[in-house]
Amino acid sequence: MRAALLACVLAATVPAVARAQTYPSASPLPRSTAVPVLRALAIRREITTRFALALRDQAAGHWSDAAAELQAVLALAPPEPQGSTAHYDLALAYAHLDRNAAAARELQRAIALDPGFLAAMANLVAIDLARGDLRAARAAADRFVAAAPDSARALYSRGIVALRLGDAATARADFGKLLQQSPRYALAHYDLALAEEHLGAYASAASELSIALALAPSYARARLALGVIYLREGHRAQARAAFLRAAHDAAGDPALRNLADAMLAAI
C-alpha cells in the first residue's frame, strides 16, 4: 500500500521535475565543415553581435562607439535587411554627433537599398530640416508622402517643410488630411492656421487657432498667433487681450514671452 502510494506520488512529480530541467537555447551547430560555409556563419554572427553592441552603445549615449560598430558591420557587406538597417542606425549615430550631412548620406543609402524604408524617409526629412536644406527636405518629404499617403508623420513633416518654403496650399492640404485622422491634435490646427493666414483666409485661421486653444488652453504660441490675426483684422482690443494672455502662458519660454511683450508695446 505504502509502495503503491509512493509510486503514485513519484509519477505525479516527474513532469514537474522534467519541466524544471530547462536548458538555455544553444546556437545551432554548423552542418558543414567547408571553410566558406563556416566563414559565412562567422560573418553572420559577427554582424549580429556588432549590431547588438551598437544598440547598447546608442542606448548609453556612446555615439562614437556605436558609429564604429556600425561602420564595421557595413565593411562586412551585410545582406538585406541588415545593410539598410546598418546605414539607418549609423545615420542616427552621426546625427547625435552633429554630423548631419553624413547622416543624410547614410539615410539616402538606406533608402536606396530598401525603397520602402519609411523610418529612414522620416528621419531624412528631419535631418534635412536640421541642416537647413529645405529643397532636399521637400524632396524627401514628397517621397515619404508618396510611399505612405496616410502616415501622420509624413503629412506633418511635409506640411512643416511646405510652410517654411511658403507653399501654403500644400501645407493646408497636408494638415487638413492629418486632422481628418487626428482631429484633436492641437499643433496641426495651429499649423493649418498659419497656412490659412498665408493664403489670406484670416477668418479660417482664427477659427483653427480657436480650436487649437480649446484643445490646449495654455498653448501660448497659438494665442500669440491669434493676436496677430486679430490685429490683421483690425480688432486691436482683442489682439491686446490675446497678447496679454500669451505673455502670461509663455512664462516658461522667455523668447516667446519677450515676443508677446514686444507685440503689446508695438500696438
Next chain:
Amino acid sequence: MVSRVLSRLLVLVLLLGVLFCARVAWASALALQTLAAEALVPSAAPALLGPIGATGRIGWNCAPEHAAGAPTARGGELPGTEPKP
C-alpha cells in the same frame, strides 16, 4: 515782410513735423510686421525615430517603422503627443 517770413517758417516747421510723424508711423508699422512674422512660425519638426535591430524593419516589433507609418498623431510620435505606454 517779417510776417511773410514767419508764415513761411511756420509752414516749413509744419511740413517737417508731418514728415517726421509719417516716418515714425512707417517705422512702427514695419516693426509690427517684423514682430508678426516672428510670431507666425511653424511648429518644430518631429524628433528622430529610434534605432532598429539586426532583424531590420520588417520585424513585427519594429517600433520606428510602425511610428513612421502610423495614421494618427500619437501613433506617429509627433511633437506634443504623449508617448505610447
